[in-house]
Amino acid sequence: MRALPISLLVILSSCSVVKMSRLAPGWETDGREKVKRIAVVVQPLPEGSEKTGAMLARVARRYVHMKRNFLVKADSAKAADLDRGAECAEGLDALLWLQPTARAQGEGVELSVKASLIKCADGAEVWASEAGGSFKAYDEGLKEVAANYGRENGAEVERYVPAAMNVLRPMLDTLPDPVLTEADVEEKMTLDE
Numbered sequence: 001m002r003a004l005p006i007s008l009l010v011i012l013s014s015c016s017v018v019k020m021s022r023l024a025p026g027w028e029t030d031g032r033e034k035v036k037r038i039a040v041v042v043q044p045l046p047e048g049s050e051k052t053g054a055m056l057a058r059v060a061r062r063y064v065h066m067k068r069n070f071l072v073k074a075d076s077a078k079a080a081d082l083d084r085g086a087e088c089a090e091g092l093d094a095l096l097w098l099q100p101t102a103r104a105q106g107e108g109v110e111l112s113v114k115a116s117l118i119k120c121a122d123g124a125e126v127w128a129s130e131a132g133g134s135f136k137a138y139d140e141g142l143k144e145v146a147a148n149y150g151r152e153n154g155a156e157v158e159r160y161v162p163a164a165m166n167v168l169r170p171m172l173d174t175l176p177d178p179v180l181t182e183a184d185v186e187e188k189m190t191l192d193e
Contacts (some may be wrong), residue, residue, distance in 0.1 A: 010125045015165050021129040030124055035093045035119060036178045039065070043078040044104035046111075046160070053077025055149050055157040056100055056113075059164045060172060064096065069177040071188050072096075088120035095119035095120065096175075098168075101132075102160060110134045111163035115171060131171040135163040 024031070040061045045053040055073035065072045073092060086096055099114040112132030116125050135161035140148070146161035182187065 004155055016170070017099040017131045017133045018174060019122065019130045021127075021171075023127050023176055024125060025168070026126050027126060027176050032176070032179045034178075035126055036069070036075055036115070036180065036184060037091055037093045038064075038096050038117070039087065039089070039092055040075040040096045040098065041078060041100045042076070042100060043081070043086055045079050046100040049127065049156070050077055050079065050158050051153045052102065052157050053100070056098060056164050056168070058149070058152070059161075060096065060098060060168050063132045063169055063172050064175065065188075065191065067173065068175050068179050069188075070175070071180075071184060071191060072094070073191070083122060084118060084120070092120050094118055094126060101120075103132070103161070104137070105161060108134055108136045109160055111160070111167050112165055113171060115132050117175065120148075127175055129166045129171045129174050133163070133167060138160065141157065159191050 006110050019180045030082040040057050042053040042057040042060075046056065054077045055076075057077050060077040074089070075083050076087075084095060093119050097116045097118055103110045110132070113130070115127075115129045115131075117127040118125055139162040142162050142165055145165065146158040148159050
């Protein structure tokens with residue numbers, strides 16, 4: 001009788017796109033009030049495409065802006081190796097670094113992303129996650145969203161939008177939330193999505 005529930009648990013857990021998520025010890029006592037202002041960086045570029053990388057960075061930026069308490073200051077996609085020192089501009093506490101691997105395959109897209117929230121002050125990892133899966137390139141429920149990103153980044157990115165949404169949203173839901181002051185909340189309201 002115990003074999004059925006354990007088997008079901010294994011099957012259900014294998015369906016999740018989030019494969020791993022961890023939070024560094026000390027977040028509750030040290031990070032929540034200090035790591036607030038971040039930039040999203042995608043590197044390396046998925047399939048070498050700057051446009052697809054830019055779309056992934058913008059999806060992540062908008063989602064974190066709406067669903068988490070971080071103040072997201074910028075987003076970018078980089079082909080060259082990431083120089084954290086150069087990316088950590090004045091006023092940033094951390095980088096949300098996304099390392100995607102994407103592959104168009106038939107009528108769909110395989111996307112996997114390794115993500116880290118890296119503090120600018122000392123390069124320490126605050127949070128990390130891995131997620132991935134295979135998705136159809138066309139999703140009726142995301143048709144309008146895909147078209148919007150196509151207009152922003154080029155029509156070739158549209159086929160990657162459903163995979164991006166289905167991988168990044170659950171992954172980014174595992175990000176911790178910082179504590180914002182009233183001044184931080186006012187600042188967040190002035191930021192571009």
